[in-house]
Amino acid sequence: MSHLDSEAFVLRHVRQGETSHVVTLFARSGGKVAVLAKGSRKPGSRFGAGLDLFNLTRIRYRPRPNRDLVFLDACELARDFGCLARDVFGYAAAAVCAELVDRVVPEGADSDEIFELLHAAFDALATTVPLPPGEEMRAVALCVAFQMKLADCLGIAPELTACVACGEADLSGAGALSPGRGGLLCRRCRAAEGGRRLGAETIGFLRESLFGELSAPLLAPRAPARGLLLEARSALDSLFEYHHHGHPGQLRARRFLDELWR
Ligand SMILES: [Zn+2]
Structure with missing residues (x-):
């Protein structure tokens, strides 16, 4: 051949x-x-x-x-992205993105789009590392945003602009992400249907991850709070698992990054 x-x-x-x-x-x-x-x-x-x-x-x-x-x-x-090794958080974040693509992308996915996403992630990290002391959670935030954009490449991005059950557009109160319905539930529908709570700021972060630049979490004036990142990441993990795209929470690189971060 x-x-x-x-x-x-x-x-x-x-x-x-x-x-x-x-x-x-x-x-x-x-x-x-x-x-x-x-x-x-x-x-x-x-x-x-x-x-x-x-x-x-x-x-x-x-x-x-x-x-x-x-x-x-x-x-x-x-x-050459060897410069990522200058910062352990940058390196760990690149490893999370690489392992996500390695483990959850099924055969036949749009490879050009995912290739560009990897390129954008390594590029954003390479131009930002080393992260200043106290700003390390930005590396985690980049990984969460990457996971959201990867969901979009795989065609499983959630509906984030209105409640998927009743159409309510005001999601300023806390809601939930329903993988089965494919999007956000407003506070009232969450009370009826259940689901893990997402705060309004987490919903805002998920929206920025889906619609904004991938590098935004590295460059935003304020680094996202730890609780917000854990909430957003866990919602995305449940989305990937629902669609049988692996178990992102069990990735080795993710566990390594979390150990650094704790
Ligand atoms: Zn609703």
Whole structure:
């Protein structure tokens, strides 16, 4: 079979034998692909920084009929995001975004849109790190906003402008997110139907995450409060689980970020 070329982001490495890696990439065309990079662990490997985590790389690979794994023939570094390692929170946030894409994106999702979302996240983090002391929760906020935009790419973004049960547009009081109904419930409908409470500020943050710039949580004058972020994230997790898009709360990178944050 002939070679394929694509731009891709490096999401994950697994050691393979003594000298190689299996590298999970997210390609602009085609989405997630696991490649066998033969000899990548040898000193002075021909793949160089092109296979370092989070880097943008141009890859050439050979699909093998009826096999999951493909051979990586060559890669060329297109953008180095090594600067993310300067800040442990920035690095952990990039890892959360990468692991989310690795674990929850199903076959056949719009890869171009998700590729651009990853690019925007790494770019926003790279231009902001290191985060000033006391502002570290912005890294968590970026991950929550990323998860909301990923939901949009997957076609499961919730209705956030009016109550999905009664159409009430005033959601300034506390409400709830109903994954089954696909959106917000107003205070009155929440009392009737149940659901975990979301404060008005959390609803505002979810809206900004869906409709605003991804980098907004990193640049906003005030960093979002911890309780708000936990509330928003838990609502999004329940949405992903309802749609069978994995268990974001169990991601290793997320647990690592939370340990830093506590
Ligand atoms: Zn209602």
